[in-house]
Amino acid sequence: MISKDELIKLVPQALNETNLKLAGKTSGKVRDWYDLPNGERLIVTTDRLSAFDVILAQVPFKGQVLNQLSAWWFEQTKDIVPNHIVSLPDPNVSIVKVAEPILVEVIVRGYITGVTSTALWYRYSLGEREIYGYTFPDGLQKNAELPEPIITPTTKGGATGHDERLTCAEVVEKGLLDAKTWDQIQKAALVIFKRGQEVARKAGLILVDTKYEFGIAKDGSVVLIDEVHTPDSSRFWKADSYEERFSAGEDPENFDKEFVRLEYAKQNYRGDGTPPVMSMELWAAASERYITIYELLTGKKFKAGAYPVEPRLIKNLRKAGIKL
């Protein structure tokens, strides 16, 4: 593992933005993407860290971890559902097949937790017992495991960023998807989640919940797109301390980016106004977490790509035959 001191030194060099000489640059919160010929797209996963829907910092190697960890999961799940990956010409880059993203975020939850407005525990704590079309009994405790993982879809927020809760039936009733496609997606999502939970368990982690994005490929088939089982799209808890803490009524030890949110919450920041300035140590610690979770889940040693990222990336893309 790269030392904390080295990581601290790399914080200012972490990849914030790319400006490749390619057409159609678009930026999401974490990724920059560009159009390539023949229906492909080049996605650069940057080191940007977003929480509370705000970009808070750049974390060294975060982009590489997300890109390579997702690629690993895509490989692990391609027998369940095909995915968008074509190749990884650089540690931070995926070339993918463009798909038409479906208008539903497919969230799978194995536990009742979370404090945001769409979270199960938050709704339950308000007294709701019919949530996302499922009926919950009285007397549940926060962070309890559900009898079976469930799908709690939301609309894709788009520019306004507000995801609306849906029941599984509403996905079809509102005309977001046809019944057959939605059925196929739900089945695939539950199998991928189960596999994710098994892999996580072997790594000493609990895959608590996650978000999948699916798209429709040119030939009309369903493909898994975006990212899979990363600390940005999923909640992970430490497995060995879960039971004891649960019995004591304590929150589990998280192993995703929740700890960044908690550090901000300690300074009373919850997403409104100017975020407080955090220490370089926090971003180095975040970097360590991302690297550790990659190593735990994949069982592989993380091989840090050369910094700074952009010149390396350009060299690798040229080597892969992309004209820049």
Ligand SMILES: Nc1ncnc2c1ncn2[C@@H]1O[C@H](COP(=O)(O)OP(=O)(O)OP(=O)(O)O)[C@@H](O)[C@H]1O
């Ligand atoms: N194969 C694909 N075809 C079409 N669009 C894709 C494909 N894979 C990913 N995308 C889209 O690319 C974007 C990825 O960028 P990024 O994750 O930065 O976006 P974001 O949506 O702003 O972030 P967040 O995930 O926090 O909402 C997403 O909008 C995703 O739906």
Ligand SMILES: [Mg+2]
């Ligand atoms: Mg995203």
